Amino acid sequence: MLAWIATGLLEFSIGRRPLWTALSDWLPFAAFLIVYDYARGMAEGLGLPVLWEQPVDVDRFLTGGTVPTVWLQEHLNWVIRRRGNR
Numbered sequence: 001m002l003a004w005i006a007t008g009l010l011e012f013s014i015g016r017r018p019l020w021t022a023l024s025d026w027l028p029f030a031a032f033l034i035v036y037d038y039a040r041g042m043a044e045g046l047g048l049p050v051l052w053e054q055p056v057d058v059d060r061f062l063t064g065g066t067v068p069t070v071w072l073q074e075h076l077n078w079v080i081r082r083r084g085n086r
Contacts (some may be wrong), residue, residue, distance in 0.1 A: 002030050 006026065013022040059067050 002033065006030070 006023070009022050009026060010019055013019055056067055059069075063071075
């Protein structure tokens with residue numbers, strides 16, 4: 001995926017500025033994505049679970065006991081009710 005993005009950026013930069021400047025501008029972002037991907041794989045290998053409960057607990061704390069995404073789904077599902085719960 002990064003190769004496709006880099007190819008598109010290089011093609012977009014042709015004639016506007018030297019190609020190496022486009023690579024040097026985007027290299028830190030690409031390096032971050034690669035390091036993140038490897039770190040995520042290492043965390044799975046070490047048996048560290050995904051901590052999904054803590055953000056939900058913080059949402060409940062900040063909004064007085066309700067989870068904002070659940071509230072939004074409950075109050076904005078008028079399209080489903082109008083169609084007859086298909």
